[in-house]
Amino acid sequence: VAAAAQPIGTPAPHPAVCVYIAASLDGFIAPADGKLDWLDDYPAESFGYGEFVAGIGTIVMGRKTYDQIAERGGWPYPTKRTYVLTSRPLRGAPTGVKAVSNLPQLVQRLDPRVGGDLWVMGGGRTIGSFLQHGAIDRLDLFVIPVMLGRGSRLFEDSRRRGRLTLLGVQSWPNGVVRLSYRIG
Numbered sequence: 486v487a488a489a490a491q492p493i494g495t496p497a498p499h500p501a502v503c504v505y506i507a508a509s510l511d512g513f514i515a516p517a518d519g520k521l522d523w524l525d526d527y528p529a530e531s532f533g534y535g536e537f538v539a540g541i542g543t544i545v546m547g548r549k550t551y552d553q554i555a556e557r558g559g560w561p562y563p564t565k566r567t568y569v570l571t572s573r574p575l576r577g578a579p580t581g582v583k584a585v586s587n588l589p590q591l592v593q594r595l596d597p598r599v600g601g602d603l604w605v606m607g608g609g610r611t612i613g614s615f616l617q618h619g620a621i622d623r624l625d626l627f628v629i630p631v632m633l634g635r636g637s638r639l640f641e642d643s644r645r646r647g648r649l650t651l652l653g654v655q656s657w658p659n660g661v662v663r664l665s666y667r668i669g
């Protein structure tokens with residue numbers, strides 16, 4: 486799919502802690518049944534994912550997201566250092582994948598200068614935890630032109646308020662819109 490006008494402008498400072506995520510227009514990152522097929526017509530590769538992921542050194546994801554990816558088999562991020570937020574042990578995790586239970590400690594110890602940017606992949610609970618700690622620099626939100634009605638929310642209730650700086654807007658003929666913000 487060809488990108489339309491209005492390319493992403495000022496880049497975020499690098500290295501950065503990034504959220505890079507797709508959400509339905511009504512604010513869900515997964516439908517109630519957890520299935521991923523709602524994104525079949527909108528493959529991430531069409532929207533600059535390859536370039537983004539090449540710049541990532543470290544991934545952080547929540548346990549629910551990890552379990553879903555691991556279930557599919559064939560770990561897709563063998564070259565990335567990966568932390569899974571969870572209060573439960575991770576058995577048989579792929580090489581390079583580590584369980585962490587203490588988010589403030591993780592945030593303190595993570596050094597995004599080591600090997601590229603840091604991607605807080607999701608889901609909503611994990612992103613919410615990072616936002617709560619003021620630990621996100623950049624948010625790239627891909628608004629998918631579908632309504633899911635129910636499901637996992639991108640943003641749960643949060644005690645954190647604040648303004649964001651728009652870095653750029655990009656749109657595609659199939660209705661996907663990328664909103665890029667700097668946080669803080």
Ligand SMILES: NC(=O)c1ccc[n+]([C@@H]2O[C@H](COP(=O)([O-])OP(=O)(O)OC[C@H]3O[C@@H](n4cnc5c(N)ncnc54)[C@H](OP(=O)(O)O)[C@@H]3O)[C@@H](O)[C@H]2O)c1
Binds near residue numbers: 506547550572588
């Ligand atoms: N649209 C997209 O691009 C996208 C991207 C990523 C994920 N998703 C979807 O998001 C859904 C999952 O989202 P979710 O919000 O329900 O779950 P999630 O964030 O993936 O995982 C939640 C779990 O992570 C652990 N966790 C989260 N915050 C923590 C903290 N501060 N400290 C310790 N542990 C913490 C807990 O695990 P324990 O229960 O083990 O303590 C919690 O139950 C999935 O359906 C996935 O497909 C969509």
